[in-house]
Amino acid sequence: MSTHTPSPVAEELAPEPVPDDVVNPGAAQIVNLGQRRADRVAAEQGLVVVGDDDGESVEAGTVLVGTVVDPPDPPGDALAFLDVRRTPVFPVWLSDSQTRRDAMRRAVAAVGYHAGVHAVRIPVYAALVAWYAPQGAARLTGRVLGWTSAEVGNWGLRQDAATRNDAKTWLELDRHRQRQASWRWWVTGAGVLAAVAAVLVVLSGVTPGWARWLLAAVGLVALARYGRPVDKPILARTVVRAKYRKLTAELTRKGIMATGLVKKPEDIVFPAGLGEIRREGPGYLAVADLPDGVIAVDVVDKREQLAGGLRLPLDQVWPETMPREHPGRLALWVADKPVSAMRQPAWPHLSGGATDYFKEFVYGFDPRMRKVMYRMDERNSLFAGFPGSGKSLSGRVVCAAMSLDPIVQFAIFDLAGRGDYDMFEPLCAPGLFGSGADEDTKRAAYRMLLWLVKQCDERGPIIKGWAQQGLNTENKLNRAIAMRDPRVRPIAALIDEIQELINDPELGKAASAAATSVIKRGRALGIHLILETQRIDKESLPKGVTSNIALRTCLAVPSHVEVDLALGTGAFRQGARPNQFEIGVDAGWGVRVGMGPMTTVRAAYLDRRTVEKICAKALALRGGTREQVDLPPARDILADLAVIWVPGERGQHWKTLAPRLAEKFPDAYAALTAEALSALVRALEIESRNVKAKGVTQRGIYHAQIIDALAARDRSDSDDDAEQVEEDR
The missing domain is CATH 3.40.50.300 (P-loop containing nucleotide triphosphate hydrolases)
Known part of the structure; x- marks a missing residue:
C-alpha cells in the first residue's frame, strides 16, 4: 500500500473495504467498474489519482468523483474595471444641442410668464406696500427702542420678581438693565445720525434721480415686508407645484409589490452598477432584478397596479423590459409629471436643413423625451390604429x-x-x-x-x-x-x-x-x-x-x-x-x-x-417643378381577355389566362395572379365556372361569357347614346 495518508474527506466518502471472508464476485465487478469510471472522469477533469489500484487514496486538495461542486470562477481581468458602465461625462441637457435649446426655451417662457403675471398686479402690489410700510416702520422703531432700553429679555424677569414681591431681585435686574442700556443709547444715536446723513446725501443733488427713486422703492418694500403679517405675502403665488413623490428604492419595491407578483420586498434586487436611481430626462430611472420566475413583461402587464402602488397617474409611470438583458430585469421610469402634460421638444428638422433617404432622421420622441430615429432605405412602413x-x-x-x-x-x-x-x-x-x-x-x-x-x-x-x-x-x-x-x-x-x-x-x-x-x-x-x-x-x-x-x-x-x-x-x-x-x-x-x-x-x-x-x-x-411619369393606361379587362384568347379554346383556366395577360400587357398586369384575375372578372357580374381544358377541370371562364358580356355592354352604351340624343333634341 502507498504511504500517502488520505484526506479526512476521502476517508469519510471512501467505500468500506470488502471483508476477506465475504466472497462477492458481483460486488467486486461493480467496484472495479466504478473505479474505471472514476479514473476516466478524473482524467477528464485533470485530477491525479495516487496510490494503488484500489483508488482509495487521492492527493490532498483534489475533489472526489461524484461530489457536486460549482465550476471555478474564470480568471480575473486586471482591466475589468475599464468596462464598467458609467454615467455621461456631461449631463444630457449640456451635451445635446436640441435638449439645450429646449431648456433655454422653457426658461425664457417661464421668465416671460412670471414677469407678465407680476406686471399685471403692480397696482395691487403698490397698494399693499403703501399699507404695510407704515406698519413696518412702526414695528422697526419699536424693536430698536426695545433693544436700546434693554427692555427685551429683562422685562419678563423683572415682572416675575415684582409678582413674587422680591424687591431685592427686582432692583438687581433693573441695575443690570441700566448697565446694558447705557452703551446701547450711544449705538442707537450713532445709527440714527448715520441714517439721517444717508438720507440727506440721497436727497441732495449728488445722487441721481433714478437712484433716489430706486432706494426709496427698496426701502418701502423692505418696510412693507417687515410690517406685513407672516401669512399674507405681498407677491401673488404664480406657481402651484404638482405633488411629486420622489422615487426611492423603498417606493420602487412598494410599487412592484402592489402588482401582486412579488411577496417579499427583499426579493427585489437592484443590480450593481445599475441599481442607483438616477436622473433620466424629465424623470428618474430605477433598474431592478425581479425574483426567479417573475419577468419584466409581467410587471408591464400590470402597469395600472404599479401606478396605484406608487400613487401616481398612469402616464407618469413607464415600466419597460431591457433589451439584451435577462427577462427578469425591469426598467422603471417615473416622470416628474404626467407625460401628457409635458411639452414635446421641437422637431429638429424644422431648422436642420435637408435630410437623406439613405440615413436616419428624427421621427419622434419616447416617454423620456429622447429622440427616436427612423430610416427609409431597404424598408417599408405600416401604421395601424x-x-x-x-x-x-x-x-x-x-x-x-x-x-x-x-x-x-x-x-x-x-x-x-x-x-x-x-x-x-x-x-x-x-x-x-x-x-x-x-x-x-x-x-x-x-x-x-x-x-x-x-x-x-x-x-x-x-x-x-x-x-x-x-x-x-x-x-x-x-x-x-x-x-x-x-x-x-x-x-x-x-x-x-x-x-x-x-x-x-x-x-x-x-x-x-x-x-x-x-x-x-x-x-x-x-x-x-x-x-x-x-x-x-x-x-x-x-x-x-x-x-x-x-x-x-x-x-x-x-x-x-x-x-x-x-x-x-x-x-x-x-x-x-x-x-x-x-x-x-x-x-x-x-x-x-x-x-x-x-x-x-x-x-x-x-x-x-x-x-x-x-x-x-x-x-x-426641387426647382419649383414636378417630374413627369408614364403611368400604365387604364385597361379593359374583358377586351384584354378577348385579345389574348387563343382561337379554338372553348374555355380556359384563370391560372393560364393570368400569365398570358402579364406577358401581353406587362405595364398593367405584371403582378396579376389567378385569384386577382378571377376577382376582377367576377366584379363585372360574370360568373366563375368549372372549365375543362387539356383534360384538367379547374375554375376559369368560357369564351362565350366574354363575348356575351362585351355585346351586352355595347348594347347598353348604344341605348345610353340614343337617350342622350333624345335629350339633346
Missing part, C-alpha cells in the same frame, strides 16, 4: 422628412378623403396623387401600384449596371447611384386607409398582389411603400403584406389581438402595450418595431401650417 389614434399625424412626419431630400419622388393617395395629405400634392407627379373615397381614386391608387411594379422591373437591371461600375458593392440603390441616374431616384409611396383598396370587390385581389410584389422587390430598389389602416384584421392586412413590412407602428387599439396583427405574433407577449393608449386622446403615441429594440414613441407634432411650410421649402429644393 383605430380612428383618432394619429395615423395621418405619424405618416405626415415621415413624408415631411423625405420632402426635405430633393431626390425623393412622391406618390400619395388618401383614400379617406379628409385632405390630410393635400399639402404634398405639389410634390407628386400628375397621376400620383389622389384624395377621396370614390371609385376613381381607388382605381388611380391601383394604377400607382402597377406603376411601382413596373418600376421594380426596370430598376433592377439599371442598378445592377451601376453597381458593376463600382458605385455600390451590392446590387442595391445607394445615394451615389440615385444622384447619377434620375431614373432610379427614391420613391416614397403612401396609401392612407389601404383597407378601402384591399377590400374592394373589383380591385382588392389585384391590388393586394401588386402591393405584395412592391413590398418584396422594391425595398432594395429605392421604393418605400407606406401603408396606413384603421381596420386591423386578416382581410384588411393580408399576411403577404404585413409579414414583409419591416417598420411597423401600432397606435391606439382596443386589445392584444390587434397588437399582434399589426406588430407580429408575440409582440404583446414581449411587452407591447399600445392598447393602453386612449383612442382619440393619445394621438401619435404608438409602439414601433423593426428598427432596433421595440420602442414606445410619439410622433413629432407637425400641424398643417407647419407641413405646408415644409412642402413649400421642399418644392423650392
